[in-house]
Amino acid sequence: MKILIVGGYGNAGILITKLLLQYTSEKLIVAGRNLTKAESISKQLNGEFNTNRVSAQKIDASDKINIETAFKDVNIVIIASSTIEYSKNVIDAALKARIDYFDLQLSSDIKLNYLRMKKDEITTKGLCFITDGGFHPGLPAAMLRYSAKEFDEIYSAKVYSYLNIDWGKYRFSPSTGKEMIDEFNNYNPRIFLEGEWKKLKWSEYKKFDFGNSIGKQYVAPMMLEEMKNLIEEFPTLKTSGFFVGGFNWFVNYISIPFTMVGLKISKTLFSNPAAKVFEFGLKKFNKSPFICILKLEAIGLKDNKRQMIQLEISHSDGYFLTAAPVAACLLQYLDGSFRKPGLHFQANTVKTEKFFKDLIMMGMDITIKRK
Numbered sequence: 001m002k003i004l005i006v007g008g009y010g011n012a013g014i015l016i017t018k019l020l021l022q023y024t025s026e027k028l029i030v031a032g033r034n035l036t037k038a039e040s041i042s043k044q045l046n047g048e049f050n051t052n053r054v055s056a057q058k059i060d061a062s063d064k065i066n067i068e069t070a071f072k073d074v075n076i077v078i079i080a081s082s083t084i085e086y087s088k089n090v091i092d093a094a095l096k097a098r099i100d101y102f103d104l105q106l107s108s109d110i111k112l113n114y115l116r117m118k119k120d121e122i123t124t125k126g127l128c129f130i131t132d133g134g135f136h137p138g139l140p141a142a143m144l145r146y147s148a149k150e151f152d153e154i155y156s157a158k159v160y161s162y163l164n165i166d167w168g169k170y171r172f173s174p175s176t177g178k179e180m181i182d183e184f185n186n187y188n189p190r191i192f193l194e195g196e197w198k199k200l201k202w203s204e205y206k207k208f209d210f211g212n213s214i215g216k217q218y219v220a221p222m223m224l225e226e227m228k229n230l231i232e233e234f235p236t237l238k239t240s241g242f243f244v245g246g247f248n249w250f251v252n253y254i255s256i257p258f259t260m261v262g263l264k265i266s267k268t269l270f271s272n273p274a275a276k277v278f279e280f281g282l283k284k285f286n287k288s289p290f291i292c293i294l295k296l297e298a299i300g301l302k303d304n305k306r307q308m309i310q311l312e313i314s315h316s317d318g319y320f321l322t323a324a325p326v327a328a329c330l331l332q333y334l335d336g337s338f339r340k341p342g343l344h345f346q347a348n349t350v351k352t353e354k355f356f357k358d359l360i361m362m363g364m365d366i367t368i369k370r371k
Contacts, residue, residue, distance in 0.1 A: 001334070004029045004074040006059055006090070007081025009041040011170050012104065012134070015323035016080060017041075019362060021049045023327065024334060031059040031070065032081065061086035064093065071097035076128075076333075078326070079103035087111040091118060091129075098125055100339070104133035104326050107225055108186045119343045126341045132226055133329060133346040134322040135294065136161060139313065140242045141226035141347035142325075143296040146356060147309045148234055150370070151300030156239040158191075159227075159296045160208045160219055163246040165318040166290040167282040188223035191241030192231060197223075208243065213289050218252075219243035226347040233348075236300070246292075248285040255281040292318045308371040315364055328358040 003020065007013040008030030017028055030038045030045075038056035045054045059070045061083040071077060071093050077100075079090060084105050091114055094101040105111060115122075115131055122129050132138060140159040148154045190197045200221045207216040224242050231237060247256070255278045262270030296311040315321045329346050331354075333339050338349055360366050 001026045001076070002029065002074040003027065003330075004031055004057070004059075004070065004077045006031050006061065006077060006079050006083070008032060009034070009037045010080060010082075011319045012322045012326075013078075013080035014041060014045075015320055016078065016326050017045060017054065018049075019323060019327035020330065021045060021051065021053065023331060023358075023362070026053070026334065028054050029057050029074065030054060031057040033058065033060050061090055064089050067093040068096060071099055074099055076100040076102060078330075079105055080326075081105075084108055084111060088114050091115060094129075095121055095125065095127070098127065100127055100333075101129040102133055102326070102330070102333075103131050104138070104322065106186065107132045107137045112225060115343055122343055123341045128333065128339050128341060129343045130329065130333070130346055130349070131343065132224075133326045135292075135313075135325050136163075136244070136322075137224045137226050138322075138325045138329075138346045139294055140224060140296070141230055141345070142350055142352055142355060143294065143311050143313070144227070144230055144240065144298065145233075145348070146352035147296055147298040147311050147368075148300075149352075150309050151298070151302050151307065152304075153236040154234055154298060154300035155236060156300070157237065157296060157298040158239070158241050158243065159294060160210070160243045161245065161295075162210050162214055162217055162219075162291070162293045163244065163318060164214075164286060164290055165282075165292065166288075167279075167286055170319070189221045190223040191221045191239075191243075192227070192237070193239055193241075195238050197228075208245070208295075210293055210295060214291070214293070217245045219245035226345045229345060229348045248281065248287070250281040250285040251278065291316055292321045310369040310371070312367045313359070313364055320363070324359055324362045324364055325355075327362065328355050331358055 003026050005013050005017055008017050009032055020028055030042045032038050035058035042054040042056040046052055060066050077094055087110055143159055144157045190199050205220055208219050209216045222242050222244050227242055259274040262274050293314040298309045329350050332350055337351055
């Protein structure tokens with residue numbers, strides 16, 4: 001099988017490529033706008049893994065003819081680049097070439113609405129399209145599905161994230177910064193509370209205790225489509241949500257307010273300045289300990305007794321936390337566990353026991369406590 005990784009030399013893309021080299025035998029194509037970088041990374045990885053399975057290709061998601069040509073000879077395309085504005089081009093090209101598709105891009109309306117519009121065509125053509133890969137989105141709903149097996153009835157399940165990344169060691173492309181700002185454009189502070197979706201106000205945001213050296217941190221509610229999909233799957237679930245935290249004081253009190261106000265005035269004028277201020281704040285003011293944590297707290301009944309499950313996933317590298325779930329999901333896709341026609345969300349589709357077992361194999365720290 002040939003796997004084309006668009007953005008394969010980026011921060012997450014290169015880690016996905018390495019994991020696929022380590023745990024599969026497939027042929028991999030590192031692709032992006034800069035052919036020199038793609039060739040350099042492919043040469044580096046072939047040497048590191050003593051193989052010739054990695055090749056390079058130039059690809060520009062804004063060029064329809066270019067991507068249609070690039071997709072002709074592959075089985076699946078993985079979108080690991082910050083090219084959300086060209087989602088339509090990529091989706092159409094994959095459908096035309098009749099190849100499978102996997103993205104780990106922002107969970108935006110631009111992408112999801114178009115994928116849903118093409119859902120029947122995806123299914124009719126017998127293609128497997130997987131969206132919202134990675135960890136945020138990509139892991140929270142999978143954590144809930146995994147913990148739900150511990151209960152006879154599950155009533156409440158919330159996932160909290162603390163993302164303190166050493167941004168100074170990473171390269172930000174203009175498109176990466178823009179995608180981060182786009183996340184604010186798509187921000188939806190809703191949680192499922194007592195049987196209905198509720199938009200929380202700033203005054204209702206609370207602290208969550210992550211324990212150890214992190215302690216209590218303010219977290220903000222953030223709607224994820226994968227969490228929304230769980231309400232029908234678990235009818236006894238009455239409270240659920242995803243909460244994100246971990247930014248430093250500059251980002252929380254200067255960058256984010258500047259971004260939110262600026263975007264309301266003009267998305268066109270303020271997107272680039274907001275991205276630069278946001279990047280400056282992340283790189284200048286984030287301090288150790290650098291760690292990324294996702295912690296689920298679920299409550300339900302087991303044998304007519306109240307039980308709480310705490311499931312924690314952590315890693316020191318935020319980009320590895322993104323790449324490993326993608327690789328673990330692809331292992332199931334490659335072995336045929338769920339390569340079925342249609343549009344699928346990573347977190348709602350993976351077989352959770354194998355998924356988390358593979359994440360541990362790849363180096364993720366995962367603990368579960370029962371109370």
